[in-house]
């Protein structure tokens with residue numbers, strides 16, 4: 001299986017990342033990707049995120065950079081256990097790809113029941129398309145419930161390549177469980193690098209090996225082809241608009 005679009009990248013606008021958008025695009029071209037999604041952190045990640053206006057003004061950027069398609073995204077933060085996110089709907093609605101994830105400074109880890117409640121509520125939030133790094137061992141969750149809820153709402157669960165390299169150490173067992181249960185129940189997956197430096201863009205090696213070991217069909221991975229990714233984001237945009 002190949003990945004055509006890197007759905008998780010950060011530029012210098014995220015504060016703790018080290019490449020410009022142009023450099024990320026060059027990295028995507030070097031990895032022979034068709035596109036990449038710019039997913040800076042939502043504003044609750046203080047000191048590590050741009051101002052909300054950043055997301056409103058992404059339209060000034062060209063659609064293609066260095067021969068690859070630039071998609072507009074965000075990595076929102078879980079901020080409560082009721083499905084709340086840290087960016088107003090008017091900044092989120094027009095984006096191409098909306099991820100949301102649990103981060104320590106915005107939602108300190110709780111017990112399994114409370115972490116699970118928070119994640120299920122986020123999956124149900126009509127603004128959100130995908131859950132970033134649900135296999136993070138800092139947040140024990142009922143993975144089976146997360147996968148079943150993702151199936152119900154046709155949202156994607158991320159297998160995040162950085163979780164095996166630099167961040168969220170100890171994610172592998174959880175990610176394998178996410179992949180295996182996704183195979184069993186037919187959940188959609190998405191494979192992102194979480195690149196904070198251009199050279200990581202397009203490096204899906206560890207995540208793909210977990211996806212392959214779980215015998216996931218490419219049809220289940222929303223960014224396994226450019227057209228499949230477009231199909232997913234178009235459906236999600238319609239669903240997002242339908243809620244007003």
Ligand SMILES: [Zn+2]
Nearest residue numbers: 075101132133
């Ligand atoms: Zn994250």
Ligand SMILES: [Zn+2]
Nearest residue numbers: 008010075194
């Ligand atoms: Zn990230």
